[in-house]
Amino acid sequence: MNFLVFSRAIPPELCSVEILADIFRLRRILPHIISPIQVSFVPGRQITDNILIAQELMHKFKLSKGNKGFMAWKIDLSKAYDRLNWKFVEHVLVELGLPCPITKLILCCVSTVRYQIYMNGELTDQFLPKNGIRQGDPLSPYLFVMCIEKLSHLIEDSVKKGVWKPVKSSQSGPAVSHLFFADDLVLFAEANSTQARVLKSCLERFCNASGQTVNYDKSVVFCSPNTRKETAKEVSLICGSPLTEDLGKYLGMPMLHSRITKLTYGSLIDKVHKRLASWKSKFLTLASRATLIQAVTSAVPIYAMQTSKLPISVGQELDKLNRNFFWGGSEKKLKIHLCQWDLACRPKHKGGLGFKKTTAMNKALLAKVGWRLHQNDKGLWAKIYESKYLKGKSVLDSSLMFRQDCPTTWKGVMYGVELLRQGVGWRVGKGDTTKFWKDSWLIDERLLKHDGVLHIEDIDCSVSNFFKDEWWDLDKLRRALTEDLVQHVVNYPVGFASNLQDCQIWKGTANGVFSVKTAYNMFFKDPSWPDYSFSSLWKLKIPPKLKIFAWLIAQGKILSNEQRVRRQLTLDASCGVCEWPIETTLHILRDCYKARDIWNTVLMPRHQGHFFQMDFLPWFQTNLLSQAVWCSNIPWCLVFIFTCWYVWKWRNHQVFQGDDDVSPYPKQLIVRAVHEWFKASHVLSRHNHKVQVDLKWEPPISGQFKLNVDGSRRNGSGHIGAGGVIRNSSGDWISGFAVNLGKGQILEAEIWGLFFGLKLAMDKEINNLVVELDSALAVQLIQKQGLTDVHPLAALVASCWELMHKINCCSVYQTYREKNSVADCLATWSYNLDLGLYIFVDAPAWIGPSLIEDLLRFTRSRLVPTDLLV
Incomplete structure (x- = not known):
């Protein structure tokens, strides 16, 4: 850093931040310099990897027969961080090839530490340590991992020379000599005195150089059951650690030597x-x-x-x-x-409380291991599973079964794969791999089993057999499928202009990547009450206890006398306040005369008649999700749920305690509580202030062309369409299009609109093109933000990239909808057209008003967050 330039100076208190920012760049190189058996603090590796490997090797030990036994030496390093030698740290950093300034900076951070000891209520004088790195320091874990890697090098050299005999879980699988997770070390080898001496020699060489010390009393040696007792004792004596019949826990998990029981966990x-x-x-x-x-x-x-x-x-x-x-x-x-626990364990958007049912969560988590195998994980654990169980097959292969003598970890993986098979589908690229009828690519089930099938010519044909001229062969589709199913097919984001291969994706997420959350959600079907929006309930800005109360009301689980009779808690279903024959939830909250009196003090006079006439669920849903404002900018939904709460509270006081606790001025109590909550939540919430600005379409600069595209979707029917227009710097119409895309999602419509707009520009041989669309998410995908090959839209986005590369100087930007009115009109008009693409060489008459407004630089107002203003 040039300290002679004042503008580049930073405050002294930020110096440590700048240093750490440089140091954390070490994380980027760790995967390239640390061996696969070390999984701690290395990006892309997980602690579960070593657990899976260790369980496989323990199973190998259990099944070993013959004269060749195996040993595992679980090592405990005594105060591993405190004993690390600084000279050894320097040697490691230099050997790794780190630049000299970075090495000096790291050593300076390590060696300039000062310590004080709190003894007898007083602090001692400061003193300088001579070795060790501080626990809790963000740099320490990375340094320790790099230093312990030297032991890994020693072991690997011994293995290459044939001195160290590692263990294989299967005949064709990779050999495993050691597993590291920070300072948790386990060494594996054949069980004999020669191997024991080799292990101890490597360990002592490393300890002498690094300053580490092995706590031999806490370390243990475990030998496979087929090892002779005399040999096992000799190995234990050479290693200096006690022999054990149970390796105990590794990384917090029990090393299983027999079947799992309730006592195990x-x-x-x-x-x-x-x-x-x-x-x-x-x-x-x-x-x-x-x-x-x-x-x-x-x-x-x-x-x-x-x-x-x-x-x-x-x-x-x-x-x-x-x-x-x-x-x-x-x-x-x-x-x-x-309510039943199964209902409470449903996801919140499906009518539950979001609790996790243990068995369902267990299966979803194990499905993640199967997904990593399916995605060809490069870890050592995956190579072991591939060589031992998969043997070239996909983990989703239905013929892949486990034998009864398989380890519990593999049985668990296959248990999770059962769920994985239900959620995996195909992302179609070129379409030559995915089977049109047999594979799950369009909907959750295969088209072969769908009711919308009319005729099947070739049951083994691929999706690409239904392509024609970079679009779907509509005639062929209509011969095979009903019109409703054709409407879903034509919007599918295939890669007509890309070379992206077909691949399998996770259908539960928007980006095609597996998530435990969506896997867990697969256990629960959509609720049988689709008219009620539970997602909206949990987004309300009301006290948490009232959210639970509102959920119980919506589920009809409030303990009214009607419910108490059903649960055999009472024989009397009448209201305890007014003696109405059947006390329902609606009666308690609204129709009882005491509740009605309270509501009349809160309600506006013009709303009272309609309020008391609605059925229960429409009444509760309409008021709870209302966007109306009561007074003083307080939302009506807040007043409504507070009033329900106080009505319920006062009713319980009167029925169960004989105390008519209703205040003579109930409105004042309710309003006070509402105001307190509204004020508190308003202060705590971060409001992004908005200002009103005037927006207008801006023509491109001279020599450029501008393509405006937009997508549209009708919420009721699910129909989608897209449209776009190309204009020059004078605002003249060059060409336009509209496309009816059947039924789908809005993001698909946006990307399809971009695809057809770019294709139109390429056909017109237009260069120097500026593209504008009003979908931020679509622009992010085009700019490769959060896009992977398994993204459902990856093939269509790749097609857009191909077209952009063929157009000389093409750029894509996000704009406001108010600046995109012509494209919006074309997208909306597409609903009036038959399926397919329609090119407008001249501007249609019905688009004239919007075009004229753009030419006259007509402005449209919009509220824009202040942080987005330039």
């Missing part, structure tokens, strides 16, 4: 039980309990479930603990559970 139940026991549920609202379950107890078993299928009894016990805590019950006294 009993610690998970104990952990959750201790967490829940530390909280007093009776002092917490349902919303508070829900937060604790989602953030704490549901996370406890996640780590274990990533690599192993838990016993069903363990999952049931964990669910039971969470369920009883949420409803406030205990083993001694159970409280009423207002």
Whole structure:
């Protein structure tokens, strides 16, 4: 940094930030300099990789027969960070080829530390250490990983020389000599005295150079069952570590030597039980309990479930603990559970509370391991599975079965693959690999099983057989499929102009990449009450406890006397306030005379008649999701749910405590609570202020052409279309188009519009082209932000790139809709056309007003966030 230039100076307090910013660049090179067996702190590697490998090798040990035994030496390094020699650190950094200034900077950070010890209530004088790196320092993990890599080099050299005999999980699989995760080390070799001496020699050489010390008493040696007892004892004596019949836990997971039982993962139940026991549920609202379950107890078993299928009894016990805590019950006294746990475990947008059912989450997490195999992960664990189980087959192959003698980890993976098969589909590129009838590419099921099939000429034909002139062969499609299905086919984002190959993707996500969340959601079908928007409920800015209350109302789970009779808690279904024969949820919240009196104080007079005439669900949905404003800019939905809460609260006081707690001025209490919440949430929320600006279409500069494109979708029918126009610097119409794309999503329409616009420009031999569209997401995809080969739109976007490369000087920008009115009109007009593309050499008469407005530089107003203003 040039400190002579004042403009480049930085405040002293930011110097450490600048240093760390440079140091963190080390992460980028770690995957290239650290061997695959070290998975800690290396981007792209996961701790579960080594667990899977270790379990495979333990299974190998278990099944070993004959005279050749195997050993695993689990090593405990004593104070590994504190003992690291600084000279050794310098040697490692130099050997890795780091630039001299970076090396000096790192050593300066390491060696300039000062320590004080808090002793007898007082701090000692500062002193300088002579070795060691600080735990908690962001640089330390990377330095330690690079230093421990030297031990890996020593081991690999011994293996190459044939001195060290590593272990193979299968005959054709890769050999494994060691597994590292930071300072957790496990060494593998054949079990004999010669190999034991080789292992100890490598370890001692590394310790002498690095300053490390092995705690031999805490380290253990495990030998395969077929190893002779005398040999095992000799190996243990040479290594200096005790012999064990159970390797215990590795990276927090038990090394399984037999079948899994409830006792194997009993610690998970104990952990959750201790967490829940530390909280007093009776002092917490349902919303508070829900937060604790989602953030704490549901996370406890996640780590274990990533690599192993838990016993069903363990999952049931964990669910039971969470369920009883949420409803406030205990083993001694159970409280009423207002709904089934399966309903509470549904995703929020599907009518649930978003809790995680343990067995379903377990399967979704194991499906992720299967997805990584399916995506050809390059890790050592994947190579072991490929050589031992897959043998060239896809992990989705239905013929791929596991034998009963397979390790529990592989059985768990295959358990997850069952779910994976349901969510994997095809992303069509060139269309020559995907089978039109047999593969799942258009909808969730294969077209072969769809009711919309009319005629099948060739059951093995590929999707590309239905292409014609860089578009679909509509005549052929209509002979094979019903019109409704054809409407879905024609908008499918295939790569007519690209060479992108077909590939399998995850259909549950927008980007085609597997996610545990969407895999878990596959367990739950859409709710049977599609008229109610639960997603909107959870987005409301109301107190969390009232969100839970609103959810219970929407589900009809409020404990009215009608519900209490159904649960055999009472024989009297009448209202305890007005003695109405049947007390329903609607009666409690609105129709009881006391509730009605309260509502009349809150409601505007002009709304009272309609308010009391609606059925339950329409009444609740309309008011809760209302965008209306009550007074003082307070949303009506906030007043509505607060009033429901107080009506329910006052009713319970009167019925169960005989206390008519209703204030003579209920409106004042409700309004005060509403104002307090509104003020607090308004202060805490970050509002992005908007200003009104005037926008108009801007013509391109002289010598350039401008292509405006837009997509459109009708929410009711799902029909989509696109349109676009090319104009010169004078605003003259060069050419335009509209295309009816059948049924699909708006983003597909936007990208299709860009594709046909670029194709039109190329056919017109237009160069120096500026493209504008009003979809930010579409522009991001074109600019390759968040786009991978498995993205559902990857083939269509690739086709757009191909066309852009053929046009000399072509750039794509996002614009506001107010600047894109002509393209918007063309896209909307496409609904009046038959399926397919229509070119307008001259401007249609109905587009004239919008064109004239652009020519006259007519402005349109829009509220724009201040941070987007240039």
